[in-house]
Amino acid sequence: MELLVVILFTLVVAAGFWKTFEKAGQPGWAAIIPIYNFYILIKISGNAWWWLVLFFVPVANFVAVAKISIDVAGKFDKGFLFGIGLMFLSFVFYPVLGFGDSRYRDTTQSTGVP
Numbered sequence: 001m002e003l004l005v006v007i008l009f010t011l012v013v014a015a016g017f018w019k020t021f022e023k024a025g026q027p028g029w030a031a032i033i034p035i036y037n038f039y040i041l042i043k044i045s046g047n048a049w050w051w052l053v054l055f056f057v058p059v060a061n062f063v064a065v066a067k068i069s070i071d072v073a074g075k076f077d078k079g080f081l082f083g084i085g086l087m088f089l090s091f092v093f094y095p096v097l098g099f100g101d102s103r104y105r106d107t108t109q110s111t112g113v114p
Helices: 002-023 028-032 036-045 060-075 080-088 090-099
Strands: none
Touching: 002 028, 002 036, 002 090, 028 036, 036 060, 060 080, 060 090, 080 090
């Protein structure tokens, strides 16, 4: 019974991550590929690729996860506390982000307005 709950829990989290990636215009399958999903998450957050290196450096990884999480929340018009939720309770907040009504706002693309 416990194994079934763990598998169900894992599937819900993966589906939330997958939907979040799709909302951001990234391939959903990237959510289930280890390390590559960090890279895509960094792209979604609008940060440089080298932040991926910080995920593997002790202590710096805590700062990197915090910044990336807060930036991802910001791209979906969510606040600082939602970003902290993404960091500490990602198993709750990523499904909320993926299946909720929030939309991705890419600020790096030009709007065509001078």
